[in-house]
Amino acid sequence: MTIKQFEYKPLAHYSYAIISDGKMAVVDPERDPSQYYAFAKANNAEIVAVIETHPHADFVSSHLEIHKTTGATIYNSEELGADYPHKSFDSGDHIELGQITLKAINTPGHSPDSITIVATQGDETAMFTGDTLFIGDVGRPDLREKAGNMQAKREELAEMMYETITTKFTDLPDDALVYPAHGAGSLCGKNLSDANSSTLGNERMGNWAFKKQTKEEFMDVLLDGQPFIPSYFGFDVDLNKTGADNLESSINGVPLSEGTTATGIIVDTRDEESFKNGHLEGSFNIQAVSDNAKFETWLGSIIKPEEKFTMVLDHKDSEKKLLNRIAKIGYEKIILKTITLPKDFLAITEKLDVQDFEKNPDNYTIVDIRNTSEIEEGKIFESALPHPLNELRDTASEIPTDKPIVVHCAGGYRSAAGSSILQSILEDVTIYDLSDDVKKFQD
Structure with missing residues (x-):
């Protein structure tokens, strides 16, 4: 079987094309479908199926556009409650794609409506696991409490994930290839590997979720320390349920x-x-x-x-x-x-005297805008006030303004945003961005 993995690095997103005998299926496509059309053309293939493993929270899918452009059938779990033309694809359902058979397994846990797609041809097996099984981790269970057609509490989803991992893949071989929808850097899990694929056997040996443990132990690990949830996640779940323009x-x-x-x-x-x-x-x-x-x-x-x-x-x-x-x-x-921009009447940001800051840090209010998980691993400046960037617009008014403020993150990218946010909100105080000079203060 021919499998092509596509990667969109800023969102650590993987999508897939599967081809057999001139027929092509696309799994979890990103918003821009042009690359799938180009791949189909290069392989003299017709796109006949688009499969959604679940309504994604972190990106907008092009499943509806591909359907309208090519006539391909959209497949997803009936649990999703999709508002676009589709066929249900749940446990017991299968699709014939040339010489490949695609079967669905309902694998709730990241969301109530998640499925895993199992592709088989002869003795070859590949799994497209969406946000259920990652390389080294499993999908977070806390994104569907306030969004989507089918809502569920994080504890309920964590329990579902335990049942999925312990029961849904047991009949699949160790050499089954595992292709997830995300890699390291995605906010859909907390400890994703840099690897873009694996085998089920390797995951059974190395992924914490497969080790022998009680349901309570599994749920405790899964629920602890998940990253923040961006503002747009619920919006994208609903948009993907409807289908984007x-x-x-x-x-x-x-x-x-x-x-x-x-x-x-x-x-x-x-x-x-x-x-x-x-x-x-x-x-x-x-x-x-x-x-x-x-x-x-x-x-x-x-x-x-x-x-x-x-x-x-x-x-x-x-x-x-x-x-x-x-x-x-x-x-x-x-x-x-x-x-x-126009050329005139522009505001200018004052540059920090880093040497003075290094010698006299007590003369400044230091604001740490890293993520909570990063701050918990250790402060760069002991006196720094924690204000994660994703919350900064809401918490800025709590920051003292009796001294100049220095904003820092881990490498400089986020502090540019954080310092500009504080400049727009706080009055009568000078805001400095430590930028990449923060590296001078790290061990």
Whole structure:
């Protein structure tokens, strides 16, 4: 069988194409379907099926667009309650794809409606596990308490995950290839491996979830220390349940203006240096200059899906690329417009005297905007006040303003956003960004 893995690094997302005898199925596709069309064309294959392992929280899927463009049938669990044309794909159901048989196993735990797809051809077996089984971990069980057609408490889902891991894969061979929907860096689990695939045998030996333990012990480990939940996750679950609009027409509807004023929240996507040298007052500096930076995650964590924003570009030629990235999480719907900056009346960010800060740290209020899990592993500055970036807009008013404020993260990317947020919220206080100079203070 022919299997192609596609990776979108900023969201640590894996999607898949499966081909046999000129027929192709796509599993958990990302928002931009063009790569799947290109792969089908290169292999003289027809896309006949799109399979969703569950309604994803961290990205928007293109399943509906692929269906409308190619006529491919969408398959998903009937438990999902999908609002788009589909066929149910649950335990006992199968799809014939050329010489490959695709079978569904209901594997709740990450969500109540999760399925695993088992592909077999002769003595070959491959598993497409979605967010149920990762390499080295399993999916988090706390994303469906407030979102989606079928809601469940985290304790209920953790118990479901235990039953899934201990009973649903027992008949599958050790040499079954495991292909998850995410790798290291995803917020859909807490300890995902850098590996992009594995075998079921290796997971049975090395994945903590397969070790012999009681249900209570399993649930305690699974529920403890899960990462924060970005603001956009519930929004994407609901959007994927309905099916997203065509990508090109959706992003083409966003107007572009050069050298104009902004309305709503202002998201400045330029690099940190350009931002500090001149920006619109009140802007949030969420950088999108690196193809691998977690721009989508932080945009969807800082800006809520019910808020409207203007996006500042470095140049009009970068508009389509950035709109494509924003559409990965469905936020093209809340952009009022994209703009390039005027040359005049721009605010400037003061630069920190790092030597003075190093000699006189007590003269500053230090704000640590790393994630809670990072802070719990150890502080970089003992006097630092913990204010994780995803909560900063809500907690900024609690920060003392009697001294200049220095904002830091672990490497500099997040502190650019954090310091700009505090500049927009706090009055009569100087805000500094420690940026990548934070590395000088780390062991």
